[in-house]
Structure formats: structure tokens, C-alpha cells
Amino acid sequence: MAADKLRAQGVTVIDLGVGEPDFSTPVHIKDAAKRALDENFTKYTTSAGILPLRQAVCDYINSNFGSDYTPEQCCITVGGKQAIFSGVVSLINPGDDVLLEKPCWVSFPEIVNFAEGRNVMIDTEPTDFHLTTEMVKAAITPKSKLLIINSPSNPTGRVIDPAEFRRIIEVCVEHGLWVISDECYLQFVYPPHRVNSAAALPPELRSRVLISGSLSKTYAMTGWRVGFTLGAKEWVTEILKIQSQSATMAASIAQKAAIAALTETQEPVKEMLAEYRRRAEWFVPALNEIPGIQCSQPEGAFYAFPNIKGLMKACGLATSKEAADLLLHKYGVVCTDGGAFGAEGYLRLSYANSMEALREAVERIKKMAVEEAK
Ligand SMILES: Cc1ncc(COP(=O)(O)O)c(C=O)c1O
Known part of the structure; x- marks a missing residue:
């Protein structure tokens, strides 16, 4: 990786490219895994995941969102990605x-x-990346089978309001579509925006939605590889067939740790959220002070997604990839160019990093804006 090469040359590289928490997994979760090891809980489990964990997932979601999922509707997966x-x-x-x-x-x-499906992209740039019912409706054709929705969103940090979310799903169900709701960043929402899940939908809508959940970000457990699906029993049964003939199951030790994550104290999640919020409240206004950058305040997740079109123009850069490359090679800041996500003219900057690193990154981007201006 280019960043590693630079580090080897002695350059202090600031990495705002990573999509994972900078926090350690909370101690009580690690302790549960240690106990699992000591108790030799190191064998195969059922493919769907151990019943106490599936029950814990159902209890966690049902108690937060008023749903009635049962363990037969839940499959523990190897991270949200596998779900x-x-x-x-x-x-x-x-x-x-x-x-x-x-x-x-x-x-x-x-x-x-x-899966040899066809991607039909709904451009959300005109609404500052807020997906609306009208946009979804306009994109539906007789060949449409599935909508994948992701709120809070990676990379934009946008959160779909619960009423709009419901209308979007209603339109999909009216037109016979299925929906996957990727709720990887579920708890990382900044007030006044509200935590919301497809689990809060009425049963007739919920039955067409597969929730993809993950413990990776919420509990700083990206390396543990635990996620889950919740949905119609028929869909989950099909998912289980894929799981049992591929990964077999999520790791037994990680499953025990996941029970502790979901059923014990949620204080660390609140602390992480408060810290992400504190960083965003400093970082985004600081980015907005740099000429040529406009950045909306994130509503959830831990990404700033600034529009850098003005900066690119001033510096004679044709693409956001060129901007990201220049930032890395000359100024030692790693970020992801918006083009990678389908949004040319933007950068994704993760603030899952210390305030000190964020301050230094802002200084370096400022320096680039001054030095590279043509
Ligand atoms: C939007 C989104 N969904 C799903 C995932 C998958 O996460 P994991 O497989 O670690 O649960 C990620 C990880 O970056 C993500 O950003």
C-alpha cells in the first residue's frame, strides 16, 4: 500500500481512509471471549449460530423497535458483509x-x-444525498426486484427520517420489490436525527425486508466477524443454505463475545457515539473553512463527505482520485475519493481517528489548498 511505503520512508501518514472504529473492543466483550476459550467453547456450532445469540439479537431488536422476530428468522453471519x-x-x-x-x-x-444482477443507480447528489420516495418510485421498472438501503450511510453519513423510510418501503412493497436494509451503523446517529430500523415497520412491510445487522462498528468488533440477518423465515432459510455450504458458521468464540455485547452494558456504545459527535462538531466546520470545500454535517456513521469541486478547480485537478492521490503522496493524508463510491468531486474522510490526527489532517489539507492553487 502506498501509505505503508511512505511510512517506511519516515513520513507521518494520517489515515482518514479507514472504515472502522479507532476504539478497542470493550473489556467485558473480550472477557466473554476469554471465558469461551477457557471453557473450550471452540467447536462447530449450528450453522445459524447458537440459540442464545440468535435470541439475544431478537431481544435486542424487538425491545428497541417493537418487533416480534423469533430465532428462526435470524441467522448469525460472518460480519454484515456476508449477510x-x-x-x-x-x-x-x-x-x-x-x-x-x-x-x-x-x-x-x-x-x-x-449475482449477475443489474445495478440501477439512484443519484442522490441533487438532494445532498438524501434518498426520497419519489426517487425510488422513478427508478422502479417491471424488472426491479430489490432495493438495498443503508441508513446511516457509508459514505455520505446521511440518515433517512423514519417517516420517509416507511414511505420508501411502502412504494417498494406496492411494486413487489424486496428490500435489504443495511443497518451496520444503526446506533451511530446524531440528534436530532433518530435511530431507526426496518424492525419498526408494520409486519406487512417488515415481511418484505431483510435486515442486515453487524456488531463490527457498534461494538468496535470489526475483526471478530459477527453480523446477522433478520427477515422472513423463507428468505433466512435460503441464506442459511449458503452459509452452511460456505463459512459453516461465525466463529464460536466470537458468538459468545457477541452475546455479551448485545446483552450487557451499552455504555461503551454511548461513549463512542459521544466522541464521534464531538469530533464531527469540530472537524466539519474546520473543513468548511478551507477554500473550495463544502461539507454538510454528518447525521450518522463516522464519515465526513465534503464536496471538493471548488478545491479541485482551484488546484487544476480533474478528478477526486487525483486529489486523493496528491493528498496522500505530497501531504501524507489518506482518504477515499468519492469516485470510488460513485460521487465524483467528493472525498470520504473518516473521523474514526483522534482529534490530534484530525487537526493535523485539516492543517495539511489547508496547506494543499494554498500551495497547489494555480
Ligand atoms: C455500509 C456497510 N455495510 C456493511 C459493512 C460490513 O461490515 P462488517 O462485514 O464488518 O459487518 C460495512 C463495512 O465497512 C459498511 O460500511
Whole structure:
């Protein structure tokens, strides 16, 4: 990786490219894993995941959102990514249309390609990246089979309001579509925006939605690889077939740790959210002070998604990839160019990093804006 090469040359590189928490997994979760090891809980489990964990997932979601999921509707997966992969592959036949927001997480279109579906991108730039019912309605054709929705969103940090979310799902159900709701960043929402899940929908809508959940971000557990699906029993049964013939199951030790994450104290989640918020409240206004940059305040997740078109023009840069490359090679800041997500003229800057690193990154971007101006 270019950043590693620079580090080897002695350059202090600031990495705002990572899509994972900078916090450690909370101690009580690690302790649960240690106990699992000491108790030799190191063998195969059922493919769907151990019953106490599936029950814990159902209890967690049902108690927060008033739903009535049962463990037969839950499959524990190897991270949220596998939940989405299996959800798409079990549903999509070659030539089926899948509606996606543009920009969206890079894996969505790739997974659809793998299933030989056709990506139909809904451009959300005109509404500052807020997906609306009208946009979804306009994109639906007789070939549309699935909408993948992701709120809070990676990369934009936008959160869909619960009423709008419901209307979007209603339109999909009216037109016979299925929906995957990727709720990877579920708890990371900044007030006044509200935490929302497809689980809060009425049963007739919820039955057409597969929830893809993940413990990766919420509990700073990206390396543990635990996610889950919740949805119609028939869909989850198909997902289970893929799971049992591929990964078999999520790691037994990680499953025990996941029970502790979901059933014990939620204080660390609140602390992480408060810290992300504190950083965003400093970082985004600081970015907006740099000439040529405009950045909306994130509503959730931990990404700033600034429009850098003015900066690119001033510096004679044709693409956001060129801007990201220049930032890395000359100024030692790693970020992801918006083009990678389908939004040319933007950068994704993760603030899952210390305030000190964010301050230094802002200084370096400012320096680039001054030095590179033509
Ligand atoms: C939007 C989104 N969905 C799903 C995932 C998958 O996360 P994991 O497989 O670690 O649960 C990610 C990870 O970056 C993500 O950003």
C-alpha cells in the first residue's frame, strides 16, 4: 500500500481512509471471549449460530423497535458483509434489477455483479444525498426486484427520517420489490436525527425486508466477524443454505463475545457515539473553512463527505482520485475519493481517528489548498 511505503520512508501518514472504529473492543466483550476459550467453547456450532445469540439479537431488536422476530428468522453471519452477500445471492437471478443509491458502499454493486444482477443507480447528489420516495418510485421498472438501503450511510453519513423510510418501503412493497436494509451503523446517529430500523415497520412491510445487522462498528468488533440477518423465515432459510455450504458458521468464540455485547452494558456504545459527535462538531466546520470545500454535517456513521469541486478547480485537478492521490503522496493524508463510491468531486474522510490526527489532517489539507492553487 502506498501509505505503508511512505511510512517506511519516515513520513507521518494520517489515515482518514479507514472504515472502522479507532476504539478497542470493550473489556467485558473480550472477557466473554476469554471465558469461551477457557471453557473450550471452540467447536462447530449450528450453522445459524447458537440459540442464545440468535435470541439475544431478537431481544435486542424487538425491545428497541417493537418487533416480534423469533430465532428462526435470524441467522448469525460472518460480519454484515456476508449477510448482504447471502441476502443478494439467494434472491437475485441473472438480469434482475437492483436499486442502489449513488453514492453507496463499494461492496453493494460488486455483490450484485457477482449475482449477475443489474445495478440501477439512484443519484442522490441533487438532494445532498438524501434518498426520497419519489426517487425510488422513478427508478422502479417491471424488472426491479430489490432495493438495498443503508441508513446511516457509508459514505455520505446521511440518515433517512423514519417517516420517509416507511414511505420508501411502502412504494417498494406496492411494486413487489424486496428490500435489504443495511443497518451496520444503526446506533451511530446524531440528534436530532433518530435511530431507526426496518424492525419498526408494520409486519406487512417488515415481511418484505431483510435486515442486515453487524456488531463490527457498534461494538468496535470489526475483526471478530459477527453480523446477522433478520427477515422472513423463507428468505433466512435460503441464506442459511449458503452459509452452511460456505463459512459453516461465525466463529464460536466470537458468538459468545457477541452475546455479551448485545446483552450487557451499552455504555461503551454511548461513549463512542459521544466522541464521534464531538469530533464531527469540530472537524466539519474546520473543513468548511478551507477554500473550495463544502461539507454538510454528518447525521450518522463516522464519515465526513465534503464536496471538493471548488478545491479541485482551484488546484487544476480533474478528478477526486487525483486529489486523493496528491493528498496522500505530497501531504501524507489518506482518504477515499468519492469516485470510488460513485460521487465524483467528493472525498470520504473518516473521523474514526483522534482529534490530534484530525487537526493535523485539516492543517495539511489547508496547506494543499494554498500551495497547489494555480
Ligand atoms: C455500509 C456497510 N455495510 C456493511 C459493512 C460490513 O461490515 P462488517 O462485514 O464488518 O459487518 C460495512 C463495512 O465497512 C459498511 O460500511
